[in-house]
Amino acid sequence: MTESFWTRVGLRVATGFVLAFLYLPLIILVIYAFNSSRLQAWPPAGFTLHWFAEAAGNTSLREAILNSVLAGLGATAIALVLGTLAALAIHRFSFFGRETITFLFVLPIALPGVVTGIALRTTFQTAGVDFGLMTIIVGHATFCVVIAYNNVIARMRRLPRTPEEASADLGADSWTTFRRITLPSIGTALLSGGLLAFALSFDEIIVTLFTAGPGTETVPMWILGAIRRPRELPVVNVVAFVLILISTIPVYLAQRISAGSGGGRY
Amino acid sequence: MSTAANVPRASDLPPTGLRRFAAWLHAHPKAQVRLLLAGPVGWMLIAYIGSLFVLLLGAFWDKDSFTGQVKPFVWSLDAFESIVTNEVYRTVALRTIGIAAAVTVTDALLAFPIAYYMARVASPRTRGILVVAILMPLWAAYLVKVYAWRAILQGGGVLEWVLSPFNIEAPGLGQLMNSWIVLSYLWLPYMILPIYAGLERIPESLLEASADLGARNGTTFRRVVLPIVFPALVAGSIFTFSLTLGDYITPDLVSDAKFIGNVIYDNSSLGDLPLAAAFSLVPIVIMIAYLLVARRLGAFESL
Numbered sequence: 001m002t003e004s005f006w007t008r009v010g011l012r013v014a015t016g017f018v019l020a021f022l023y024l025p026l027i028i029l030v031i032y033a034f035n036s037s038r039l040q041a042w043p044p045a046g047f048t049l050h051w052f053a054e055a056a057g058n059t060s061l062r063e064a065i066l067n068s069v070l071a072g073l074g075a076t077a078i079a080l081v082l083g084t085l086a087a088l089a090i091h092r093f094s095f096f097g098r099e100t101i102t103f104l105f106v107l108p109i110a111l112p113g114v115v116t117g118i119a120l121r122t123t124f125q126t127a128g129v130d131f132g133l134m135t136i137i138v139g140h141a142t143f144c145v146v147i148a149y150n151n152v153i154a155r156m157r158r159l160p161r162t163p164e165e166a167s168a169d170l171g172a173d174s175w176t177t178f179r180r181i182t183l184p185s186i187g188t189a190l191l192s193g194g195l196l197a198f199a200l201s202f203d204e205i206i207v208t209l210f211t212a213g214p215g216t217e218t219v220p221m222w223i224l225g226a227i228r229r230p231r232e233l234p235v236v237n238v239v240a241f242v243l244i245l246i247s248t249i250p251v252y253l254a255q256r257i258s259a260g261s262g263g264g265r266y
Numbered sequence: 267m268s269t270a271a272n273v274p275r276a277s278d279l280p281p282t283g284l285r286r287f288a289a290w291l292h293a294h295p296k297a298q299v300r301l302l303l304a305g306p307v308g309w310m311l312i313a314y315i316g317s318l319f320v321l322l323l324g325a326f327w328d329k330d331s332f333t334g335q336v337k338p339f340v341w342s343l344d345a346f347e348s349i350v351t352n353e354v355y356r357t358v359a360l361r362t363i364g365i366a367a368a369v370t371v372t373d374a375l376l377a378f379p380i381a382y383y384m385a386r387v388a389s390p391r392t393r394g395i396l397v398v399a400i401l402m403p404l405w406a407a408y409l410v411k412v413y414a415w416r417a418i419l420q421g422g423g424v425l426e427w428v429l430s431p432f433n434i435e436a437p438g439l440g441q442l443m444n445s446w447i448v449l450s451y452l453w454l455p456y457m458i459l460p461i462y463a464g465l466e467r468i469p470e471s472l473l474e475a476s477a478d479l480g481a482r483n484g485t486t487f488r489r490v491v492l493p494i495v496f497p498a499l500v501a502g503s504i505f506t507f508s509l510t511l512g513d514y515i516t517p518d519l520v521s522d523a524k525f526i527g528n529v530i531y532d533n534s535s536l537g538d539l540p541l542a543a544a545f546s547l548v549p550i551v552i553m554i555a556y557l558l559v560a561r562r563l564g565a566f567e568s569l
Contacts, residue, residue, distance in 0.1 A: 014379035026403060026406060029417060040423070042423055085302045104315070112527070114531065121534060173285055174292055205409060
């Protein structure tokens with residue numbers, strides 16, 4: 001089927017419109033980061049780099065970054081281990097309940113985030129667990145498992161089974177085969193899955209607000225607080241600018257690593 | 267002389283405990299599956315399904331009528347009673363569902379042309395660039411995107427500047443419509459990517475066959491392309507619908523109209539856990555119904 005000339009023109013215009021819709025808000029924020037006025041009004045008053053210095057000196061922001069990095073690393077580590085184990089089991093063996101188990105991993109991202117949040121909060125509270133970094137990590141890990149799982153299993157489906165069989169034929173036990181054949185061949189899938197999981201954890205706010213204690217603030221929590229304080233808006237603009245820049249890294253790397261695999265965010 | 271004989275083989279090594287265990291595992295695939303799944307399934311069952319179960323119980327817990335203190339494992343239907351009798355909760359629920367449906371339809375309409383362009387018209391090079399161009403805003407921080415829309419919509423913002431030459435007054439923050447626009451913006455890439463993947467999978471031969479059988483482009487589109495892509499569209503709609511249903515930060519930041527999530531979050535912060543838990547059953551039931559229908563329509567293969 002060849003699309004007619006006017007269909008193609010129409011599609012091109014629609015594509016341009018959607019891209020403008022997706023990017024204009026981000027571009028406006030990038031411009032605001034260099035706005036010399038403390039007021040958030042359009043058009044910007046002038047150019048300055050002053051707010052970058054102010055952001056760098058903000059101690060509560062620095063603390064929030066540290067908390068977010070720690071939570072991200074913890075959640076990613078748990079998600080990678082659990083996701084890889086699950087992918088090994090699901091890919092290698094066919095057994096009763098396989099579909100249900102896949103469904104179990106998808107559930108935390110299929111059900112609304114507020115449900116995950118209130119469910120975890122109720123449970124922690126009832127069990128008498130203190131809210132803090134650990135509870136944030138548990139929450140994040142729960143919805144990051146599926147990302148690690150999806151990345152690893154997608155790679156396994158593309159890999160030939162022969163090297164593993166050869167390894168077993170040569171007398172290697174399961175552990176040796178895993179360590180020397182399977183692990184190196186899924187290495188980049190673990191890297192991209194880990195990166196995506198970390199990025200998701202770093203960005204999470206809906207569940208985090210339910211599972212964070214009063215003393216632990218992550219970067220999104222800091223932004224949410226600062227948005228309501230007009231004095232801090234210039235620093236928020238800088239943080240937004242930096243986050244927009246940083247968000248290109250996982251996209252770029254994941255694209256390079258799993259080039260051609262396509263698919264969605266998870 | 268054979269060199270192979272000199273290479274020590276794993277099976278020749280003295281059987282240590284670990285090695286013996288590995289050999290036993292090799293002979294018992296069922297045990298292998300159980301061992302592999304113990305961690306991940308255990309985690310999900312305890313941390314997630316367990317929590318959902320506690321949430322379900324929490325909806326039936328009683329509260330001290332004087333202090334408002336929650337009394338765990340003391341049963342009561344009070345939370346459900348206040349939800350059913352208080353009109354506000356019904357309004358909030360209907361509003362949230364309405365916006366979730368509006369966002370889903372909006373995103374489907376916006377996503378289809380660009381996804382179609384990427385899959386069927388663009389050159390492979392442009393296609394690659396467009397995929398990255400759609401992934402980038404997807405990965406930009408959630409709050410940054412909502413904040414960007416605040417900068418556009420608020421008084422003195424970009425929208426006011428654009429509209430003032432036409433003597434149109436900008437509506438400002440506080441409108442329910444803002445939630446619809448911003449949530450449509452936030453979840454649009456989640457709709458584009460599955461539809462694009464679905465369109466890309468359609469084999470060219472199928473479309474040629476349709477043309478050979480005398481179908482015009484419009485007919486081919488309606489009777490071949492749309493039915494094939496439909497499950498992908500449903501897959502995308504799971505995200506747009508569920509993410510809207512579960513959001514309480516965007517409605518709070520760009521409008522005054524509360525969503526289901528706001529009622530849950532506010533009551534949870536105020537300590538009225540039974541009410542928050544009971545009301546959270548609304549999005550759970552809706553999403554389970556939605557997922558069951560989506561599975562019927564074959565959306566899970568497109569996730």
